[in-house]
Amino acid sequence: MxxxxxxxxxxxxxxxxxxxxxxxxxxxxxxxxxxxxxxxxxxxxxxxxxxxxxxxxxxxxxxxxxxxxxxxxxxxxPRLFGFVSAKDPHDFIFSVSCCxxxxxxxxxxxxxxxxxxxxxxxxxxxxxxxxxxxxxxxxxxxxxxxxxxxxxxxxxxxxxxxxxxxxxxxxxxxxxxDPLIYPNTAAYRGLVPTEDLRRAGVQTELTGRPLCFVGLDKHMICFPIKGATVINIVVFLSDYDKPPQSELPYPWVESVSQKELKEHCKDWGHDPKIILDHLKNPSKWSIHALxxxxxxxxxxxxxxxxxxxxxxxxxxxxxxxxxxxxxxxxxxxxxxxxxxxxxxxxxxxxxxxxxxxxxxxxxxxxxxxxxxxxxxxxxxxxxxxxxxxxxxxxxxxxxxxxxxxxxxxxxxxxxxxx
Incomplete structure (x- = not known):
């Protein structure tokens, strides 16, 4: 050839x-x-x-x-993020607009x-x-x-x-x-049907665009997928008081209890708590970076x-x-x-x-x-x-x-x- x-x-x-x-x-x-x-x-x-x-x-x-x-x-x-307070009454904070x-x-x-x-x-x-x-x-x-x-x-x-x-x-x-580090950030992931959240009383509109519920040392991303019939949920928890660590033992993904995640987010308001109530089997990802x-x-x-x-x-x-x-x-x-x-x-x-x-x-x-x-x-x-x-x-x-x-x-x- x-x-x-x-x-x-x-x-x-x-x-x-x-x-x-x-x-x-x-x-x-x-x-x-x-x-x-x-x-x-x-x-x-x-x-x-x-x-x-x-x-x-x-x-x-x-x-x-x-x-x-x-x-x-x-x-x-367009997939422009909106930012909302994780605490009641979930004030709308900012809408990304650029490009x-x-x-x-x-x-x-x-x-x-x-x-x-x-x-x-x-x-x-x-x-x-x-x-x-x-x-x-x-x-x-x-x-x-x-x-x-x-x-x-x-x-x-x-x-x-x-x-x-x-x-x-x-x-x-x-x-x-080795430049690979664990910066003390974990992501809890899961999928929830949109209709389940509506029936449970979530008031924040989750289907129009990605939303970020902001908080202290943690935030939650809600991203509509599959024609907005499912919401992809990711909760990030970070410990900024600790210096970055070397690579954690592999694998970096594990199944965790819903209780563990909810305990971390107990100071959040009405809508995030309902969302976490429906995140039945979250997986925890230890996020690494260089x-x-x-x-x-x-x-x-x-x-x-x-x-x-x-x-x-x-x-x-x-x-x-x-x-x-x-x-x-x-x-x-x-x-x-x-x-x-x-x-x-x-x-x-x-x-x-x-x-x-x-x-x-x-x-x-x-x-x-x-x-x-x-x-x-x-x-x-x-x-x-x-x-x-x-x-x-x-x-x-x-x-x-x-x-x-x-x-x-x-x-x-x-x-x-x-």
Missing amino acids: SYSKDFTVAICGGGLCGLACAVALSRAGISVTVFEASSFSQEAGAGVGLGPNAVRALKGLGIFDAILARSDQPEPI EDPVALAIYRPAFLDAVVELLDPSIIQFRKRCTSIDVSENGRHVMHFADSTTHETDLIIGADGVRSVARRFVIGELAK DPLQNYVRDKVVLVGDASHAMLPHLGAGAGQGFEDVFVLIQLLTHPRTEKSNLSDVLARYNDVRPPRANDVLRASARAGRLYDSFRSPEQDKTRLQTELSGIWEDVWSYDLHKDVTTSFETLHRLHVF
């Missing part, structure tokens, strides 16, 4: 970012193989929120229409994966291939080692293997401190998505940053003048633009969580919160990704790489 480039690519991880990379590279005629530790039949049915910047990146990658077709939305729509085109899409993770897999030649993906380490061969190529004792040699590795990334360990070096990495590239191993900037979910921005990574990387790798001999220079340009951008969003996401968890009462905090929430998503959603690509190309021309 004839390929458009003289280098091969291996993608470590077949999640959202890994498969998006694979589609774009294969369409460009680049030899690519995806190695995924699990099988899709094992994928959890979590929801993925795609903000305006993510939508633009996916359109630029040419895969958005396939994803939209698998969602339960006929088209992307010229604030459209978004919510989709189940398995539906996203199914949509993208259909765009790939099945021979490109190898399942149940857990990468355990990466090293460099005598000829300068990179070798992936797998749990089944096999290996794979390639010119370029894209580390899309998530928050517990093996590729990241290679990039930062074996002796470097301290900001300064480099996403080492040799010819490059990180995308959570492998490089796993962040707290308080701006709903993690997936979007991953797709921004993929868009920039694909523009660089598929440029007509990119070849094996200049890959290091090309990847260096990715490393110029992506860490500053993604780390800014990572820090902003942590600040947003603290903001949502700082509400004592309308008398004390309503005006302050209105001021601080204003424009909170603007930098996330309105970012000019094409400018970064243009700047990268200009630098490569100036350095006579292109």
Whole structure:
């Protein structure tokens, strides 16, 4: 088979970012193989929120229409958050309003994966291939080692293997401190039928848009899904008095009692208490994140998505940053003048633009969580919160990704790489 480039690519991880990379590279005629530790039949049915910047990146990658077709939305729509006091009488505090085109899409993770897999030649993906380490061969190529004792040699590795990334360990070096932390934030999740909440007397309108009930050291997100017939509930509890801890023992998800969650939220008002009464079997997720990495590239191993900037979910921005990574990387790798001999220079340009951008969003996401968890009462905090929430998503959603690509190309021309 004839390929458009003289280098091969291996993608470590077949999640959202890994498969998006694979589609774009294969369409460009680049030899690519995806190695995924699990099988899709094992994928959890979590929801993925795609903000305006993510939508633009996916359109630029040419895969958005396939994803939209698998969602339960006929088209992307505005998903602007409202903020409400968790205490009675549930004063409305703020409505997010920003961006010229604030459209978004919510989709189940398995539906996203199914949509993208259909765009790939099945021979490109190898399942149940857990990468355990990466090293460099005598000829300068990179070798992936797998749990089944096999290996794979390639010119370029894209580390899309998530928050517990093996590729990241290679990039930062074996002796470097692990940047993965537990910032003392837990999320209690569950689904509740909308009609059950109406019958129980919830007065707050939950079906029009996502709502955030704000409180002190905790907040609750209510997100309508499945045509607003179900409300996706997530309660975040944080202990800001403790310093971040190192990674907790795995797994990070456990079933907990409803009583445990309700005890944490006993100071909340009428509507949140009814919602928690109907959250019968919550699961508790210990949310992990990364301290900001300064480099996403080492040799010819490059990180995308959570492998490089796993962040707290308080701006709903993690997936979007991953797709921004993929868009920039694909523009660089598929440029007509990119070849094996200049890959290091090309990847260096990715490393110029992506860490500053993604780390800014990572820090902003942590600040947003603290903001949502700082509400004592309308008398004390309503005006302050209105001021601080204003424009909170603007930098996330309105970012000019094409400018970064243009700047990268200009630098490569100036350095006579292109």
